[in-house]
Amino acid sequence: MKAMILNEFGGPEVFEEAEVPKPKIKAGHVLVKIAATSVNTVDTMIRQMGPELPLSPATPAILGMDFAGIVCEVGDSVNGYNVGDEVYGCAGGLADLQGTLAEYIVADVKLVALKPNNLSMLEAAALPLVGITAYEGLMRAGIQRGQNVLVHGGTGGVGHIALQLAKYFGANVFSTGGGEPQLQLIQQLGATAINYRTDSVESYVQQYTDGSGFEVVFDSVGGANMTNSFHAAALNAHVVSTVSLLELDLSPAHFKGLSLHVVFMLIPMLHDHKREEHAAILKSLTSIVEAGALKPILDDTSFSFTDIGKAHERLASGRAVGKVVVSVN
Template structure:
């Protein structure tokens, strides 16, 4: 089968099209003919720094985690899928899991669900990693109807899904961004936009919560923004962050009695622990998508398998709006 491989990590690790063995279906797995794959920041980090990451695939590597496609064969013990089913998932590109920048993948059924019927393959391929991340963060923070939820990075891959999930669950949702285009996207998705470049934390906390702070803060930005999240949360509030590789003063968390939840959705894939949870979440995401309450935003540019390098550069440029998707078949 055709695949895009990298023979070294780092700035010199170019994507090269190669013919590699087509995987054979194994027990508890399904062989999927991939129609589309999406690019996530973690894919670019592995490409750039794989030599220093213990979960990076051995070289030469096929990268890519998200996919959507059609089941071509089912392995022993598989009863919930059949040949011809359209599926989506986040099931490759880590350790010994072959990535999705290829025509086929032998996917663990614990990491896969049936594709939302109303979404295209491209749209479905954009959802798995960001949806699972957003779902985990919001549920661990105990998000419920009637709460005031603030999503930092509300126009980003994870953020634009998180705000839709929170809204679908009945929360009053606010989201931050720094450009008019991104603020417009947030508004179009049903949340109240906050321009973090022109509004201070105290300004928008006063304006939207009468100075009390937000019940839940979902932070998909990280770094210095974690301190911003602590400031924006209410007493005994909840903070979920997806980017926490940073030193931060937790004094405000102590004074306000905050709970901090760190989300790293790759743990089940890396350690083969609790993978069933991902399939369950993807099933719930499919229901929300089919009910019209959740829809991914895709970058306007289209890329073929041979354009994998260009797709990575597009994501890294920060110029795109929505998920970058690669057409495989």
């Protein structure tokens, strides 16, 4: 089969087209002909850092985690899937798991679900990693109807899904963005838009919560912005972080009695730990999508399989709105 591989780690130019062996079906797995994949920040990190990241595969490596495609073979002990089913998931691209920048993948059925019937293959491929991350974070924060929820980075990959899910769960949703297109998208997705470039944390906390703070803060920006999340949170609130690779003074969190939830959704893939929970979340996401309450936003660029280097550049540029997706077939 055709694949885009890395023989070395580095810049976006290191991808090479190659012919590699087609994977063979095994028990508990399905062989999927991949139609589309998407680019996530972790993909760019692996491509750049290689062995510096403990989750990176060895070279020659096939990256890519998300996929949507059609089942071609069904392994032993697999129930609920048949040849011809359209499926989606996040099932490879790290450690010893083959990635999705290839024509086929053998995927653990605990990491896949039937594709929402009202999404295209490209839209479905945009959803798994960010959808699982957003869903898990909101569940761990114990989101409840009527709560004031703040999503930092509401037009990013995880952020725009977390925003929609929080609204689906009945919260009053507010979200930060910068620039008119981003603020307009936040409004279109049903949240109150906050311009982080012009509005201070203190000002929007006062304006929207009478100074008491938000009961749930979902921080998909991370880094130094974590301090803003602590300041925006109410007493005994929940802060969800998806990017917490930093040293940070936790004093503000201590004096507010905050609960901090770090979501690292790759754990089931890396450690074969509770993988079935990912399938369960994907099934829930399918139901929410088919109910018309969730739709992944695709960046207004388009990339083919062999343009994966350009797709990585697009994501790294910071100009993408929504998910960067790639057609495989």
